[in-house]
Amino acid sequence: MANHPPKLTIAVNTDGNVSTDFTHFIGLECLAAGKQLHVLLAEYGIVTEVTTFTQKPELLITPPSRGMVAHTEWIQEGEHSR
Amino acid sequence: MSHIEEATTNITLQALAALIQQGETEAIAQHPCMALLRQAVTLVAKAHGGSVKATYNNYNGWPQKTNTNLALHIPGKLPRGIGLLVDLKTGALTFKGDPWDHEEFFAEVQQKMVQTYVVLANCAALRRMNAQVSTQTLDNQQVVITGVMHG
Numbered sequence: 243m244a245n246h247p248p249k250l251t252i253a254v255n256t257d258g259n260v261s262t263d264f265t266h267f268i269g270l271e272c273l274a275a276g277k278q279l280h281v282l283l284a285e286y287g288i289v290t291e292v293t294t295f296t297q298k299p300e301l302l303i304t305p306p307s308r309g310m311v312a313h314t315e316w317i318q319e320g321e322h323s324r
Numbered sequence: 325m326s327h328i329e330e331a332t333t334n335i336t337l338q339a340l341a342a343l344i345q346q347g348e349t350e351a352i353a354q355h356p357c358m359a360l361l362r363q364a365v366t367l368v369a370k371a372h373g374g375s376v377k378a379t380y381n382n383y384n385g386w387p388q389k390t391n392t393n394l395a396l397h398i399p400g401k402l403p404r405g406i407g408l409l410v411d412l413k414t415g416a417l418t419f420k421g422d423p424w425d426h427e428e429f430f431a432e433v434q435q436k437m438v439q440t441y442v443v444l445a446n447c448a449a450l451r452r453m454n455a456q457v458s459t460q461t462l463d464n465q466q467v468v469i470t471g472v473m474h475g
Binding site for chain 2 (some may be wrong): 247248249250251252253254255256257258259260261262263264265266267268269271272273275276278279280282283285286287288290291293294295296297298299323
């Protein structure tokens with residue numbers, strides 16, 4: 243995994259809604275990247291409301307903070323992994 | 325750590341609305357949201373063999389002004405054009421025109437302009453995050469943007 247640079251894959255639907263897949267991030271860097279992306283998008287007038295947040299299996303190694311648990315949809319091992 | 329986010333998006337151009345209200349012509353022209361809006365409408369026009377003008381026409385063929393000076397015209401498919409306006413109270417991007425006899429395409433092209441704007445904004449944001457950006461349009465018209473981060 244260390245050989246792969248962090249990557250974001252953003253699928254934009256015809257209605258403008260998006261699904262953003264963060265891969266190869268270390269630790270909590272993906273959350274920081276997500277926050278930065280939202281801030282920059284806001285500068286372009288895009289107001290984003292996250293409707294689903296799914297952690298990938300490798301995240302289960304690091305326990306999420308208490309605040310994150312309420313917004314987390316735990317998934318089966320292998321699902322959504324790339 | 326990695327995760328997947330699904331999100332709804334709204335285009336709310338409040339800063340641009342304020343500039344339009346103040347009549348700051350030069351600042352409007354140079355605003356990044358206006359640049360993206362112009363680029364989005366131009367891309368949709370090119371994809372359909374159309375053009376971008378400052379006005380759209382009403383039912384009687386009279387030109388109608390838009391507060392963005394942007395209107396999409398596509399011969400045959402959108403003969404009276406569709407104007408892009410920013411709601412000065414809310415900043416919402418709105419579309420105006422007479423869709424008579426072209427209702428389906430009128431709705432489709434609005435959605436395409438919104439999708440294109442969202443794609444361009446995400447690409448611009450990713451570049452500012454030092455990502456190498458590429459895009460791909462799928463058969464279902466979904467656009468997939470890939471941003472590989474460097475440094």
